[in-house]
Amino acid sequence: MSKFLKAGVVVAAVVGSAVIADIAESAEIAEGEKVFRKCAACHTVGEDAKSRVGPHLNDLFGRTAGTVDGFKYSAAMVAAGEGGLAWDEQSLTQFLVKPREVVSGTKMAFAGLRKSVDVANVLAYLKTFDADMAATVATDEAPEEASAAAETEETPAQPAELPSADHDGPMKLGRLATEDEIAAWDIDIRPDGLGLPPGRGTVAQGEPIYTDNCAVCHGDFGEGIGRWPVLAGGQDTLTNERPIKTVGSYWPYLSTVYDYIRRAMPFGNARSLTDDEVYALTAYVLYLNDIVDDEEFELSPDNFTEIGMPNEDNFIPDTRPAEEHYAEKTEPCMSDCKPGPVKITMRAQVLDVTPDGDEEGGGAID
Amino acid sequence: MSGRNNKSKSGVDTSRRGFLTAGLAGGAALAATGMARANGDPLITEIQDWNRYLGDGVDAAPYGMPSEFEAHVVRRDVPWLTADPVSSVNFTPLHELDGIITPNGLCFERHHGGVAEIDPADHRLMIHGLVERPLVFTMQDLMRFPRENRIYFLECAANSGMEWRGSQLNGCQFTHGMVHCVVYTGVPLKYLLDEAGVKTSGKWLLAEGADAAAMTRSIPIEKALEDCLVAFKMNGEALRPEQGYPVRLVVPGWEGNMWIKWLRRLEVGDEPWGQREETSKYTDLLANGQARRHTWAMEVKSVITSPSPQAPIAHGPGRTVITGLAWSGNGRIDRVDVSLDGGRNWRPARIDGPSISKALHRFYLDIDWDGSEMLLQSRAMDETGMIQPMKDELRAARGENSIYHNNGIQTWHVNGDGVAENVEVS
Structure with a gap:
């Protein structure tokens, strides 16, 4: 069957190459839209586009670098524009492949698009949000040149010249x-402060960074939205029926906060914050937990290890093997091990949270 | 959801029960028409399509998939458990499997920032810290070290974690499905560490993944040198992306979170790093508000996989096979006992297949079921003498908020129709 289908497509292609070109172009845009998901954590396009973590990307082509009103660029990007x-096809292509090589010091943390075809596709997609470029998409041949440029640029980056x-x-x-x-790669921080980078940040500086990057999941006050982690509060709940384990109530070390934000947050846009921003955010999380109460409190390597976390002393070693049921290690009972017939005390069907519909259950896995 | 999973592509109900019912209904319809038919099962007396017409050729499936009648045998997740499927878990369908090896596509998934997609040509593994020579390896470099093949179970520390407060999820896929067992091919971690030359002050190892969670765990150097592997194959083929392609750490017998996937960095140090996954998570909160940390080993555990809520007894009284899995992070399983009466009386089950240290063991109890109700339990003992505890013993020692390391004895209630349910007993 499939052989005949393929033949059919080939015939159609020969007869209607103009149609095919249109299809190819819209495929490019559709693929570009997928690639753009990598950008969408920080950039927006379309009618309601606003600058967020990065500037909006409407009418990008022809724009001088670093000039969107109201967006706080790195000094390097402003200088590059000056x-x-x-931004045109060629400069964007080079930038998207190796952002930090084209504009050294850009705060765009994105490592770059590895595949030339991704660059071409995402540019095709961005053109549809550019009043001047939208009309030219169909006849534009620049993406091919652009991909060639991208490939030549990639060559020197190979570590082949390094000795083996x-x-x-x-x-x-x-x-x-x-x-x-x-x-x-060595970005880990230890409880004794080993690994802390130079830098500093205050509670007050952390608040807007938190609002822009963190509050969407963790809530304005660290209370957690939906099932996203609660960051603040929960003090004195660890012996409750439903303990609330937060940075303030449970985490033993402040270093873990800095380390984890720096390596994995914001969720979906990891490694996008500067070291100073992470200091400011860490200070702000301390503030949310009432561990510091001064909005001008500044966190830096100088005072980092002086901050003790309230629950640090409540962690103990693994004492499982000493538990009574293990320690005995006798031959287990084989008959009449319980007095009288065994009764059912609880049934899963009563709770009825096994996936089959829209149930909401209890418990957690992490 | 179960509806979707029980349907084949053609929309036919292919669950075990549905299959039986359909067969019976077909037979009844034929009998009712009174047409002249040979006496017997029409599946035998009539020529079937698959017996007459040609099937697919060898070019139909370059990478083979299970029969469409097995379409219900899939990993499943529990949407309410986590905030987002990108940082969540799905479960191995233990109730449909047999033997001790888990097929690659059915091994449960747990990741914290989605599945990283990495071209092996772009992957690097770095060893640095307290070493004589900080080194970078390509995948090609790794493949030049001597390799070993080892069979190990991998269990998430949170497996059965939803059951601390009592019976909650009705199926061993959900209560026990965060475990799998495959053959790993990889390089002993010791060889890589020796290549870099660990200094005598090096007591700990930090392993880090290349994914968007940059997952990290501290591992004592003794364990790293003892039996850890840096693995690139599972069951003979490349690791699946969701299992850490192109390379993952194998930490035999210890909690799954430490088996860093997409392994890109190993740092040698003199103290643990207190990372998120070993402080805020994967620590076991006790009733008194203290929390155990570094609870690495997975304790002795077992579960009956069939019958179980998703795998009822469909054939009525008579001969039946009770089967399940047992494992221990301490080594081999010495014995599994099975109780039909909720733990009053026990009889030894038969372990069949290889008995390998820190691997799943398969057990069977072949019985004549008289059709009366059963409260099925299994109890494993490992080679170090550890005996799987009752859930109430665990609760007495730890409270109900540990989340992790629930290895208590599971009870399935089987009623006279063979329907099974997750219950707790006195």
């Missing part, structure tokens, strides 16, 4: 890591 950088077998390990496999490589 130096003559304007450059060490005397037993099997002579792998190569020595460079200091810059280690610095790029």
